[in-house]
Amino acid sequence: MQITGITVWQVDLPLHKPYWLSGGRLKFERLDSTLVRIDTDSGISGWGEGCPWGITYLPAHGRGIRAAIEELAPALIGLDPRQLDKVNRVMDVTLPGHLYAKSALDIACWDIAAKSAGLPLCEMLGARETDPIPIASSVSTGTAEEMLNEVKRFRDMGYRVHSCKVGADVSEDIERINLLAKNELPNEIIFYDVNRAWLPHQAITVMNAVEGVGSWFEQPCETLDELAQVRRQTRYPVSIDEGLHTMADLMRVQREGLAEIANIKINRVGGLSKARQLRDQCLASGIAMLIMDTGGGVLADTVVSHLAQSIPPESCLGVWSCQEMVSVDVAPGQGARNIVGCFEAPDQPGIGVEPDLSLLDNPVLSFPR
Numbered sequence: 001m002q003i004t005g006i007t008v009w010q011v012d013l014p015l016h017k018p019y020w021l022s023g024g025r026l027k028f029e030r031l032d033s034t035l036v037r038i039d040t041d042s043g044i045s046g047w048g049e050g051c052p053w054g055i056t057y058l059p060a061h062g063r064g065i066r067a068a069i070e071e072l073a074p075a076l077i078g079l080d081p082r083q084l085d086k087v088n089r090v091m092d093v094t095l096p097g098h099l100y101a102k103s104a105l106d107i108a109c110w111d112i113a114a115k116s117a118g119l120p121l122c123e124m125l126g127a128r129e130t131d132p133i134p135i136a137s138s139v140s141t142g143t144a145e146e147m148l149n150e151v152k153r154f155r156d157m158g159y160r161v162h163s164c165k166v167g168a169d170v171s172e173d174i175e176r177i178n179l180l181a182k183n184e185l186p187n188e189i190i191f192y193d194v195n196r197a198w199l200p201h202q203a204i205t206v207m208n209a210v211e212g213v214g215s216w217f218e219q220p221c222e223t224l225d226e227l228a229q230v231r232r233q234t235r236y237p238v239s240i241d242e243g244l245h246t247m248a249d250l251m252r253v254q255r256e257g258l259a260e261i262a263n264i265k266i267n268r269v270g271g272l273s274k275a276r277q278l279r280d281q282c283l284a285s286g287i288a289m290l291i292m293d294t295g296g297g298v299l300a301d302t303v304v305s306h307l308a309q310s311i312p313p314e315s316c317l318g319v320w321s322c323q324e325m326v327s328v329d330v331a332p333g334q335g336a337r338n339i340v341g342c343f344e345a346p347d348q349p350g351i352g353v354e355p356d357l358s359l360l361d362n363p364v365l366s367f368p369r
């Protein structure tokens, strides 16, 4: 089987509500998503999506994905998309780094490989665990009472994992966390996502002042060095999110005991092939996981559902549903959808999502030229 063509669409995904990132980073109102279709000489096509969470969250932006695909696509024509390690090696030699920009291409190749095997993607990834995967709510920073009310609203919809965004002000964060922790139900997880907004002295102050936290703090500081400093002076578990890009990062986290949980965002780590390696290393070393993407619609979410579905439930603590934050759906009725606060990977071969071409504008790139 050979790759014969690569076609690229740009899709604007307006957010239902404008979003502000903690730490004073910019407000944004839409996501810039890139959809990729890879065609083959066997008639099987695969789809992938790449979508950064705005331009201020990570060193990644939508136009960067498409610029990188212009460099990468010619090198992929003629390759067998089922030889995923080779596809990734060719991408890494053709354009070192730029992990986020390679993800959609890698995912489209996985879609083809799974379709050609007649298997749902999760089974190609090694397993279909039986339990649906809990979706983590996303609770914006507000007053303690506002955040608790938001948790209750999600709870009423069936969510049992809540990602509460903190990191605005030390004394207010202590108040927020104490109230939320006091109201955490049995069989519920409320964790505190700082999105790297605290300096180490702030993280140490808050994490030593709060009481009764039954879960963990996510990415309290910017760097792994800062996290190491915080770890020496605090006692709560930590998840690593924005600080995890490569296997080398994960090996350091493991070696130095920097985190008990890894939030693997497929786009950020360079696609499913690399996310799968991280998954396996986490399983081998007792690090639990959250599986997410950095943004996107139902296609990205459904890929997340497949990777999460391949992980034993005790090691997969939750996923995130970005599709509910955006007002455009390019594949109505398809893919993983929120069922009482959970995702379940579809049964069809491949990812199980084919965007409706009538809902897309004209392609912005196609190869061969």
Ligand code: MG
Binding pocket: 193, 195, 218, 219, 241, 242, 263
């Ligand atoms: Mg996070």
